[in-house]
Amino acid sequence: MEISVKINGTPQKHEIEPRQLLVDFVRSTAGLTGTHIGCDTTSCGVCTVLLDGVPVKSCTVFAAQVDGHEVATVEGLKSNGELHAIQKAFTAHHGLQCGFCTPAMMLVGAAFIEENDNPSDDEVRWAISGNLCRCTGYVNIVKAIQAAAEERRAQ
Amino acid sequence: MTAAQTLSTPPEIGGIGHSVPRQEDARLIEGQGNFLDDISLPGMLHMAIHRSPVAHARIRGVNTEAAAAVPGVVAVVTGELMAQHNLAWMPTLSGDTQAVLATDKVRYQGQEVACVIASDPYTAADAAALVEVDYDVLDPVTSPQQSLADGAPLIRDEKEGQTDNLVYTWESGDSDATDAAFDSAARVVSLETHYPRSHPAPLETCGIVADINSVTGQATLYMTSQAPHAHRTLFALVAGLPEQNIRIISPDIGGGFGNKVPIYPGYVVATAASLLLGTPVKWIESRTDNLISTGFGRDYHMRGELALSEDGRILALRADVLSDQGAFYSDAQPSKLRAGLFHVVTGSYDFPSAHVTCRGAFTNKAPGGVAYRCSFRITEASYLIERLVQNAAYEIGEDPADFRLRNFIKPEQFPYTTPTGFVYDSGDYHTAMRKAMDEVDYTALRAEQAEARAEGRLIGIGVAHFTEAVGAGPSRTFDIAGLKMFDSAELRVHPTGKAILKLGVKTQGQGHETTFAQIVANELGIPVTDIKVVHGDTDHTPYGLGTYGSRSTPTGGAATAMVSRKLADKSRKIAAHLLEAAEADLDFSAGVFSVRGTPDRSVTIQDVAFAAYTNMPEGVEHGLEGSYYYDPPNLTFPYGSYIVVVEVDAETGVWKVDRMVALDDCGVRINPMIVEGQIQGGLTEGFAKSSMQWITFDEDGNCIGSNFMDYLVPTAWETPRFELLETCVPSPHHPIGAKGVGESATVGSPAAFVNAVIDALAHLGVRNIDMPVLPDRVWAALQSAGGGVG
Incomplete structure (x- = not known):
């Protein structure tokens, strides 16, 4: 079947198998390997993408379901050659170690600060509680998201 | 910079002590990391594994017809086919053999039985499910106690001379002296506890892309490998491939924690399939594959005893361990040490005698025994001694912190030889513990605890002081599968003063591309941002044993400092030539050589680098490059004092x-x-193990915990906030005084968390709750101690 989808702002048409998962579509068909696979059970969240601006775990969405919708991935965070505030904050606050959960964490963080640009520590922790990290103990991820929120506030 | 250190370079150079932003971040924050599953080669096929659904069964037959008939399936590989190529079995890192694909029996749930190679991963998975295996189900052995009992089913009946399920026996220390000390003891404190099986569960699972060119014989193996050089040699030895034609590329790794040290059956089958089919083959584990079949950690059933004097001093320790090894003995640990470094179990305390025994038992569970974010078996040892010491304090009615302070090795006793033969390099345990106690205002905290108890609230204060032993070698003691444990660095400074550093170790998130550049920056004054760090490609890096056991900084970091010093020596010769001065008259600081007394006569390291290719003194070899293989004289011994406050x-x-x-x-x-x-990450792992994270099996040997819905790892919501402190007693034998840190917090913290819960219940007589300290276990302990409510 054919689907039309806007990926990181670019409209595209793709021929897909009806059973193809969105994560495989993003990685293999669209060639955007910044989105990762970690568990197959919607538990770890490393496959998170934004579907019409809302974080979804793309291992539990069929590619067919995004027909006519908009998908954003980590590759689309940067705009006009400028890193997104969340990307700068993850580096500045050492919010990543192995980097495998990082694209998803940043997307969740980026969507979250659009809704809450002055989050408490607990609010950030709740927002990212669907995403696992095995390296950092989360503390610097929380700091990075709060710092990005602060920059968002200042805009 | 840290309070305890002085800086020898300015921030723009970024040497040791600077919190330089990581060089590896740029690609990772833009989705440009190159992880194993991101690799796609022309014509690449995909592999999926058919695994045993039962824990113990004889295989009557394997029928691959239905699987082979699925459109898109290229081949179905069975144990029989592997046997034709003499690859149905492979050696483990501990000198055992492990089935690559089962031929005779399956010995654990999830064992590899057949592999399907297909045009795409969906087809491979579909077809793998259609492989039919006729099993004659046997009684499973699901505990090491059951395994060693009379009449237990023999798991390894294929092993010549194996008549029971015993894997090994091992001991350390002096049993006579220990017995004598126990005979004379005023008190004996004992503890039986299980350090449960846990799985490292890096978020990226294991995988391989095997690409063997049938014309040239070149075997390029992209692997999630923490030890690419060791894997290259093992592939050469096991598969008979010429080593010069094997290139292991370990790309960005999404966490390892010990899980990516062993060689797994999937790697071997994918490589064999690529060789036979003449096309690249990719295999990526599913999460369930990862959790049920690859290297677990711990699973130590421990009994410990402390002999105490009348005045509260430790006289001796006795420890006996029963290790659940699973179906194959594949501990990833030094081959001379059956129980790894478990004999470091005497911990941070000064006493003369200890005796440690350990038995390993085969069970119908996945094999493993990897050093999961710890040096080899040290977390088990640290846990046992710190739990014992806590209980010893209760036994004599003393505060656990005071008991530790009296029994600690004193600063002036370093280097300190332990009763089991370790030589601790340096430390000041008293200062560390007092600083942690001051931070929490320990005395006031105990008073608050007493008040809370009076109100019926259960507050617990857990103390733990660990000593780790990391950084293997020295090579005289440490080897893995015969490969000596040292490590290496190769440094080349280009004419424009930019440098490339190549390492034998391999990062999985530890930040080597930054920290190792900082060591060069510190020694040579070349800015960190001018240094590229290359690792994880055996064609382009010097030999080394890889990254695990917190060994990268103690070994590879030392090699980096030493090769930098080699180049500094040569640079001095060139600088002397350029400045027309004697070498001895030159000062060298932060990348500038200057003539002592006339500092305006100077050249930079960049000037020297250019001259190395354009204007060399007579008789000196051109170029500015070198390599260094560093064999450490001893392990390093990082330590820490942890204090946890809980409310139950x-x-x-x-x-x-x-x-x-x-x-x-x-x-x-x-x-x-x-x-x-x-440290933050390590503390979280320690919290995970003490509170929720474990792999269990039912009585049929079914693995409970085969996905992230059943195997609980903490999210940000459960993870506590940690306050970090430091002291700095450098390692006297390491070139830059560093000791390694990646695993300390995972080693030291479980005892602190558990001690805190026990401390909350100690007044009721509770002395042990096994990890994970689940609420139902706490509740049951409270009920049986008569302290429960409701």
């Missing part, structure tokens, strides 16, 4: 961390930001 809900058994202060001394910190990040 007497009605539900739920406990909550109110506070955790973690003081770590890992010697000199190269990049304090990265060190603190490692």
